[in-house]
Amino acid sequence: MSLPVLYSFRRCPYAMRARLAILASGLSVELREIVLREKAPEFLTSSPKGTVPVLVLPSAVIEESLDVMLWALDNSDPEGWLVMPEAGYDWISRCDGPFKTALDHTKYAVRYPDLNPEQER
Template identity: 60%
Template sequence: MTDLPILYSFRRCPYAMRARMAVAVSGAQVELREVVLRDKPPEMIAVSPKGTVPVLVVGDGHVVDESLDIMRWALAQNDPENWLAHADAGMIAANDGPFKQALDRYKYPHRYGLADGVKHRDAALKHLSGLNAILAAQPYLGGSAPAFTDTALFPFVRQFAATDPLWFDALPLPALQAWLNGLLASDLFGQIMTRYPKWTAGDEVTVFP
């Protein structure tokens, strides 16, 4: 047993990725519990019935089950790279709203009764073109260094790019592509993408980071 906060996570979930990145950069250690989405642990459902990751349970039993709030919690403990000073609410809302909706329909068209996702791919591309214009003028969305906004958006841009990598790489979005590739190659991303076995009650504690 441990007194550390508990973080339920799933390695490939973009929401969980951004939460883990903020936890890792803050250095605020947690007990990581890797979840398999088709077989969610009852301990997680008991504290967060909506059943989505990430979920953070802090020492007093308080539950934080929105990824942006987990990012803010971690950075409130320690923000060594000043991420919180570069959190663009409008850009994040556009990502989590219209862009995410278009991304889902592009990546999984048959879930939505669509023959293909081309219309939604093109809608998402307009958002990415706007990001490319920002990144053509500065290396990161938050300015000269990666920060909160970059981390909040990056896992979803990664998911879009991975849907059809050859097509994405051929797009005339050099600033966005360089930004994405730089974050993919970062030590921070490598650190948070370590593979962990599925957690079940009684397992040895995994401390993260």
């Protein structure tokens, strides 16, 4: 039986957290590092949006890091990472939502010429 395939990029923080959860779960995956300027055709076939991480399972494709983390920890959570107060999930939502949006507006300010990068920061 073949392992699930995790497409990743070593410096992407979202791919890092997916890899960390998989490591903590003790599950095995085949890790395939992506070269962002030369995305492999099989990667783009699995995930046309072309962002990492992407976990390819026999019956599904998981394209969001939090979903990859939940998949891993729902399968095996020996350290009890999912046992946290609701405030922990609130922090994850805040970081994935408003913080990430403001970060993108600051980091990629040229893509958002109508926004004030200082205000976004």
